[in-house]
Amino acid sequence: MLLRESGRHLGESYSLDGVSGDGDSGVPHGRLLLDFAEAVVGGAETAIAPTRRALAAAVGEAGFVDSAGVVASFNAVVRIADATGIPVEPFKLAQTVEERAALGIDDWH
Numbered sequence: 001m002l003l004r005e006s007g008r009h010l011g012e013s014y015s016l017d018g019v020s021g022d023g024d025s026g027v028p029h030g031r032l033l034l035d036f037a038e039a040v041v042g043g044a045e046t047a048i049a050p051t052r053r054a055l056a057a058a059v060g061e062a063g064f065v066d067s068a069g070v071v072a073s074f075n076a077v078v079r080i081a082d083a084t085g086i087p088v089e090p091f092k093l094a095q096t097v098e099e100r101a102a103l104g105i106d107d108w109h
Contacts, residue, residue: 029058037071 012026027033032055039047056064093100100106 029055032058033067036067037074040068040071041075 032051035047036051036055038044039051052064055067059067
């Protein structure tokens with residue numbers, strides 16, 4: 001949702017294909033960012049080092065640090081929300097009908 005709105009604000013278009021791991025969402029270095037996030041969150045220790053090196057080479061040290069911070073933050077926030085059973089607010093459900101349908105999220109139980 002936020003990526004889509006940020007793109008609209010900047011006059012750019014992003015897709016949701018990266019959410020399911022099928023693309024790069026149209027984000028610069030999107031595939032590298034997704035591979036790094038998957039390695040870190042998925043616990044694939046053997047994949048972390050090579051994806052970290054590749055991402056750092058592509059986005060620089062500061063970009064890599066920012067990327068690692070985002071992965072850590074989202075990982076923590078999602079785990080906390082899941083663990084506490086926080087429901088999605090009705091206004092967010094109304095705003096995300098198309099995205100949830102495209103990703104099949106409403107089928108998750």
